[in-house]
Amino acid sequence: MIHFIKYNIIGVLNTxxxxxxxxxLHQILDWNLELSNFLGFVAGGVNSYLMNRIWNFKSKNKxxxxxxxxxxxxxxxxxxxxxxxxxxxYILVSAPWAATFSTWISKFMxxxxxxxxxxxxxxxxxxxxLYKKWVFKR
Numbered sequence: 001m002i003h004f005i006k007y008n009i010i011g012v013l014n015t016x017x018x019x020x021x022x023x024x025l026h027q028i029l030d031w032n033l034e035l036s037n038f039l040g041f042v043a044g045g046v047n048s049y050l051m052n053r054i055w056n057f058k059s060k061n062k063x064x065x066x067x068x069x070x071x072x073x074x075x076x077x078x079x080x081x082x083x084x085x086x087x088x089x090y091i092l093v094s095a096p097w098a099a100t101f102s103t104w105i106s107k108f109m110x111x112x113x114x115x116x117x118x119x120x121x122x123x124x125x126x127x128x129x130l131y132k133k134w135v136f137k138r
Contacts (some may be wrong), residue, residue, distance in 0.1 A: 004054040007132070010048060018044035022116050025091060033112050037085060038078075040116075041123070045074050048127075057136040066135060073130040081123035102122035 008119040025036035044058035049070050053059045059066060092102045102111045 002074065003056055007052070007128065010056060011049045011128065013051070014044040014048045015120060017126065018118070019118060022113065026116070027110060027113050032047040033085070033089065033116070033121055034082070037082070037116055041074075041078050041081065048131075052136060053108070061136070067133040070131070073127060073135055077123050077130065080126050081119045084122040085115055085119035088118045091115075101132055 019041045021040035022036045025031040025039060049067070053066070089112045091098050092105075092115055105111050105114050112122055
């Protein structure tokens with residue numbers, strides 16, 4: 001149970017790092033959505049690996065194998081994130097049936113940033129399951 005609690009604390013921190021990076025790069029500096037999203041996930045991913053290895057799981061696994069597995073999970077989860085991001089961004093920007101919601105959410109943030117939040121949820125679920133079952137298994 002303690003690993004689950006620690007994982008969630010790390011996950012919240014990773015999510016905040018990711019979202020803050022994307023917020024600054026996309027929302028404030030108006031960088032490309034996909035580049036901002038990728039850089040946000042790299043920042044969160046580095047934090048995730050280090051904190052999970054050192055603090056949460058106190059892993060003694062071979063670093064090389066573990067890093068390779070971590071990268072595979074990170075890239076697969078990120079691919080899922082990017083797919084969800086593109087679909088949500090397309091819907092929020094282009095779908096006539098989403099226009100009312102897009103107008104409303106625009107009062108608070110770019111609709112594409114909201115798409116990033118939804119995509120991040122997909123990433124968190126996929127990565128948690130794969131890290132727990134494959135990367136940091138004992």
